[in-house]
Amino acid sequence: MHEPVRSTNIRSVGYRQAERVLEIAFLSGGVYRYDNVPADVHGALMASPSKGGFLARFIKGHYSYRLISS
Incomplete structure (x- = not known):
């Protein structure tokens, strides 16, 4: 389930x-799936005041991903 x-x-x-x-x-409109992401990284993303900045700095390039919906 996704959280807005x-x-x-x-x-x-x-x-x-x-x-x-x-x-x-x-x-x-795109939905991406990132694999093998630890729970603490998800928690830090949700707590971050800048979700896009956190994603760019700590998730993109660190975990494998794929587009699952466009």
């Missing part, structure tokens, strides 16, 4: 802890 967030780029964030899967839905 306040962001200029991100619409909602979903996380499945058992699978360590993070899903990011962007306002532009």
Whole structure:
């Protein structure tokens, strides 16, 4: 289940802890799945005042991902 967030780029964030899967839905319409993301990284993303900045700095380039919906 995705949780809506306040962001200029991100619409909602979903996380499945058992699978360590993070899903990011962007306002532009794309949904990306990031694999092997630890729960503490998801928690830090949700606590960050800048979701897009956190994503760019700590998730993109650190975890494998793929587009699951456009």
